[in-house]
Ligand SMILES: Nc1ncnc2c1ncn2[C@@H]1O[C@H](COP(=O)(O)OP(=O)(O)O)[C@@H](O)[C@H]1O
């Protein structure tokens with residue numbers, strides 16, 4: 679496939695546990711699109727800070743680590759991996775320690791701007807006809823010009839239930855409290871709870887996984903067909 683035309687961009691934002699990663703990946707697989715998980719980069723950078731024993735409340739120290747952050751991610755939905763240098767951190771970045779540290783590094787403007795540049799370059803260089811990019815500020819900052827922009831939401835209860843079904847090493851109460859406090863911290867930096875102008879909301883509270891994938895694919899198909907006729 680040539681690189682002559684830019685891929686169709688699909689931007690998806692939403693709070694923790696709304697289904698962004700799993701739904702985006704499944705939708706990308708069905709559409710033959712690439713998939714870019716931006717949260718993984720913030721998590722990997724948090725992991726790298728922990729690895730180097732940086733105090734993540736010290737913004738200067740965190741910033742100084744940025745030039746050394748050698749990050750790579752798989753954008754093929756069937757070959758997902760996350761690496762820092764030669765180390766595979768695909769599983770390590772999901773640990774409670776990383777989840778607890780990630781908001782502190784993500785609120786530093788220099789971190790956001792370096793990662794935003796990286797996401798824009800990764801997204802335009804995929805060898806697929808389109809790419810689904812998911813995170814918190816994709817519809818507003820990373821790809822505000824995307825052909826398709828979606829806010830994927832679900833009630834707080836549904837999000838907590840889904841995440842605690844996934845994480846069996848901690849109690850449901852602990853998982854819920856950690857998710858709530860991360861959303862609180864993150865929403866001070868980016869508004870991902872309300873849809874910006876032109877962003878379509880998909881509420882998955884009463885949809886099962888399959889119905890949510892279908893709802894997202896329907897929005898993508900409707901929007902891209904419309905774009906072709908405009
Ligand atoms: N509509 C849905 N109904 C039930 N479970 C879902 C639905 N969407 C996603 N899930 C599940 O919820 C969990 C959290 O989804 P995930 O994609 O990790 O969310 P996010 O990336 O927004 O944090 C996963 O286990 C996923 O399989």
Ligand SMILES: Nc1ccn([C@@H]2O[C@H](COP(=O)(O)OP(=O)(O)O)[C@@H](O)[C@H]2O)c(=O)n1
Pocket residue numbers: 693694695696699716717718720721780781784812813814815816860864
């Ligand atoms: N575009 C993005 C994506 C993630 N993040 C940060 O990265 C963290 C992890 O994102 P994630 O998407 O993996 O989190 P989950 O919703 O999957 O739990 C978030 O809690 C934010 O602090 C961000 O600031 N901007």
